[in-house]
Amino acid sequence: MNPRRKRRLAVVSIILMSIAAATALVLYALSQNIDLFYTPTEIVEGKGAQQVKPQIGQRLRIGGLVVPGSVTRLDDGLTIAFDLVDQGPSQVTVEFNGILPDLFREGQGIVAQGELIAPNRVLASEVLAKHDEEYMPPELAKALKGIEHIPASEWQQQENGGEYDR
Secondary structure (H helix, E strand, O other): OOHHHHHHHHHHHHHHHHHHHHHHHHHHHHHOOOOEEEOHHHHHHOEOOOOEOOOOOOEEEEEEEEOOOOOEEOOOOOEEEEEEEOOOOOEEEEEEEOOOOOOOOOOOEEEEEEEEEEOOEEEEEEEEEOOOOOOOOHHHHHHOOOOOOOOHHHOEEOOOOOOEEO
């Protein structure tokens, strides 16, 4: 190989290694900010054919329907806990310390972003509620396919026992 070709090969090699290093740094930076979406059943039983469960301490987003009658205020008076369900039998409890959105209601679909602190418990840093009765986030709508969505206007709380009736 003549000296001119060796120089070209060295320059091309340096450029390719620089691009690979930049790509690796970008992917590493993005991986710390990626929050995967899970449904309550996927958190408890695993996601996909390999039943991959999120790890304790993993940041994630969870979407589901708020179980009617499950919204409680914890002992500190600031933290609110509620259960989420989807089409599966599993429930996940979400704890949130903050102001819930005005549209947050029992029986409605929500998406919470936070950290998994137990196999079926999420500490949320943000709770998002849908913005009208017919809208549901596409990921949540896909996950809840087959479950009857009940608009908030059709829910009326009965005086006895806190049960909901349409």
